[in-house]
Amino acid sequence: xxxxxxxxxxxxxxxxxxxxxxxxxxxxxxxxxxxxxxxxxxxxxxxxxxxxxxxxxxxxxxxxxxxxxxxxxxxxxxxxxxxxxxxxxxxxxxxxxxxxxxxxxxxxxxxxxxxxxxxxxxxxxxxxxxxxxxxxxxxxxxxxxxxxxxxxxxxxxxxxxxxxxxxxxxxxxxxxxxxxxxxxxxxxxxxxxxxxxxxxxxxxxxxxxxxxxxxxxxxxxxxxxxxxxxxxxxxxxxxxxxxxxxxxxxxxxxxxxxxxxxxxxxxxxxxxxxxxxxxxxxxxxxxxxxxxxxxxxxxxxxxxxxxxxxxxxxxxxxxxxxxxxxxxx
Amino acid sequence: xxxxxxxxxxxxxxxxxxxxxxxxxxxxxxxxxxxxxxxxxxxxxxxxxxxxxxxxxxxxxxxxxxxxxxxxxxxxxxxxxxxxxxxxxxxxxxxxxxxxxxxxxxxxxxxxxxxxxxxxxxxxxxxxxxxxxxxxxxxxxxxxxxxxxxxxxxxxxxxxxxxxxxxxxxxxxxxxxxxxxxxxxxxxxxxxxxxxxxxxxxxxxxxxxxxxxxxxxxxxxxxxxxxxxxxxxxxxxxxxxxxxxxxxxxxxxxxxxxxxxxxxxxxxxxxxxxxxxxxxxxxxxxxxxxxxxxxxxxxxxxxxxxxxxxxxxxxxxxxxxxxxxxx
Ligand SMILES: [Zn+2]
Numbered sequence: 280x281x282x283x284x285x286x287x288x289x290x291x292x293x294x295x296x297x298x299x300x301x302x303x304x305x306x307x308x309x310x311x312x313x314x315x316x317x318x319x320x321x322x323x324x325x326x327x328x329x330x331x332x333x334x335x336x337x338x339x340x341x342x343x344x345x346x347x348x349x350x351x352x353x354x355x356x357x358x359x360x361x362x363x364x365x366x367x368x369x370x371x372x373x374x375x376x377x378x379x380x381x382x383x384x385x386x387x388x389x390x391x392x393x394x395x396x397x398x399x400x401x402x403x404x405x406x407x408x409x410x411x412x413x414x415x416x417x418x419x420x421x422x423x424x425x426x427x428x429x430x431x432x433x434x435x436x437x438x439x440x441x442x443x444x445x446x447x448x449x450x451x452x453x454x455x456x457x458x459x460x461x462x463x464x465x466x467x468x469x470x471x472x473x474x475x476x477x478x479x480x481x482x483x484x485x486x487x488x489x490x491x492x493x494x495x496x497x498x499x500x501x502x503x504x505x506x507x508x509x510x511x512x513x514x515x516x517x518x519x520x521x522x523x524x525x526x527x528x529x530x531x532x533x534x535x536x537x538x539x540x541x542x543x544x545x546x547x548x549x550x551x552x553x554x555x556x557x558x559x560x561x562x563x564x565x566x567x568x569x570x571x572x573x574x575x576x577x578x579x580x581x582x583x584x585x586x587x588x589x590x591x592x593x594x595x596x597x598x599x600x601x602x603x604x605x606x607x608x
Numbered sequence: 609x610x611x612x613x614x615x616x617x618x619x620x621x622x623x624x625x626x627x628x629x630x631x632x633x634x635x636x637x638x639x640x641x642x643x644x645x646x647x648x649x650x651x652x653x654x655x656x657x658x659x660x661x662x663x664x665x666x667x668x669x670x671x672x673x674x675x676x677x678x679x680x681x682x683x684x685x686x687x688x689x690x691x692x693x694x695x696x697x698x699x700x701x702x703x704x705x706x707x708x709x710x711x712x713x714x715x716x717x718x719x720x721x722x723x724x725x726x727x728x729x730x731x732x733x734x735x736x737x738x739x740x741x742x743x744x745x746x747x748x749x750x751x752x753x754x755x756x757x758x759x760x761x762x763x764x765x766x767x768x769x770x771x772x773x774x775x776x777x778x779x780x781x782x783x784x785x786x787x788x789x790x791x792x793x794x795x796x797x798x799x800x801x802x803x804x805x806x807x808x809x810x811x812x813x814x815x816x817x818x819x820x821x822x823x824x825x826x827x828x829x830x831x832x833x834x835x836x837x838x839x840x841x842x843x844x845x846x847x848x849x850x851x852x853x854x855x856x857x858x859x860x861x862x863x864x865x866x867x868x869x870x871x872x873x874x875x876x877x878x879x880x881x882x883x884x885x886x887x888x889x890x891x892x893x894x895x896x897x898x899x900x901x902x903x904x905x906x907x908x909x910x911x912x913x914x915x916x917x918x919x920x921x922x923x924x925x926x927x928x929x930x931x932x933x934x935x
Contacts, residue, residue: 359672458804503800503843529924555612
């Protein structure tokens, strides 16, 4: 078992992701392509290798995902626009300092058009609602400098809906009545952070629940009595960082767990040791390590899940606390 | 990728696999191109619909194709179809998606398509509409129970269940749902999803006065006590117990439950959940029911000694216990 993050190997793994055009699996995941690029780019930034993927090509690809009919981005050319892919597109362009390529007015209209009467956002015109989509919209509006369009009644309704999704255990679910889930907790807490309404969170109760996600093997699960999974390192830790409670779990044990899920030959990180790696878990594993103060990594902003330096430059930084970055031995 | 084991393949094996896949890949790509082209040119024919079935069978996560399929139905097919046939088409959509869910129980897009189908039953047929809805929604409740039998923690299925119950004509009764959660919990005390659902159902039953809150709470404490004794190391029942206690407004209950847990803790001295809960409940007593300084000091001492024991038996959360000890 390896005790360090194999950065060069992971960089190579991420660079190679687009070399699989003769794999069926590559084509079965086109609906996640733009999300995949966001995960790859962000983890590269955190590992200090932002330039490992060609910038112009990436921006061109993002622009080719524009859905003219909807006025937003799909995950791949000729796919339909959705909030999930639109947020990824905006995050990529922001990271590449290319937000000037976006038709801000149309995207803002698209985002605002998806807010429903109850305050929650739909993912697209077919109307599926989920607290994830509220976060996507709030994050995207904020990155575009358009959060002001949500002032007043729209903002209050969005917050009210998130409050209704809060459970007695301090957590949040995907919809009113739904069970608390670490992923949904991240989106709700981060959305409240962007909207400056963290007082809606019951901090001692939620931080208790989050700290109980750590299992004896050091990994974190997403709900009581479920298995550990590397991606929860981010969902749980990001919420804890926003609540200034990262110290409530054992950082060393979690670090070892994430590192043990690396593929030491091919690069990349899996959901748990010995499983197939993917760019999603690679990104969230690296993101978790950054919040844990792993040496040599760049800071990750847990609210936006983007490089912290960039969010600070954009003037969007909210209050959060990660563990202090340890020095390289 | 969740839960797929990593297998190290030789170069030869990979090449052989690719060769085998080649034909399948070509077929998939040309089908995708064909369907996306038709989508772009607003082809809303029966033929296009059949092609989306093929493509979605190969890849049920291709959400733009689900979108296209719904557009074909509403734009191309439904306008020239009788209300009864529309209902039949929607029923066929439901059985198609059920077969997809069996192999892909966690794909959001499939669950969405079912919602869309149920919401598009023709609305203008009077009694007939009501009969269709009744039948479709009860079938749906049955279908989601099957999904929960296969995986009792599938949150997609639980969310969908709540949605079905809220939408079906003639409200689904909370009393029935309470029975359902009892059944789920009794078959597995560790099913927190069912405990969670119970917190929602009971809140509603108490609020409406359907159940007497005091009597029903006592029964709940009995049920959860059984669970705690079966496996005191399982979080689910402890978290539920905490819900029952709430802010600890009732001094009598608080003291009674502290005693129950103290007895359990004597049998299970290393169980951190006993100690953690005792500490939490004693802090509630401290906050609301300390009648004199001696009592206060005794409670603080008790909490401190629980917290220091917790620090040693549950070191991962040591900093939390340290913080809680700052009275
Ligand atoms: Zn995962």
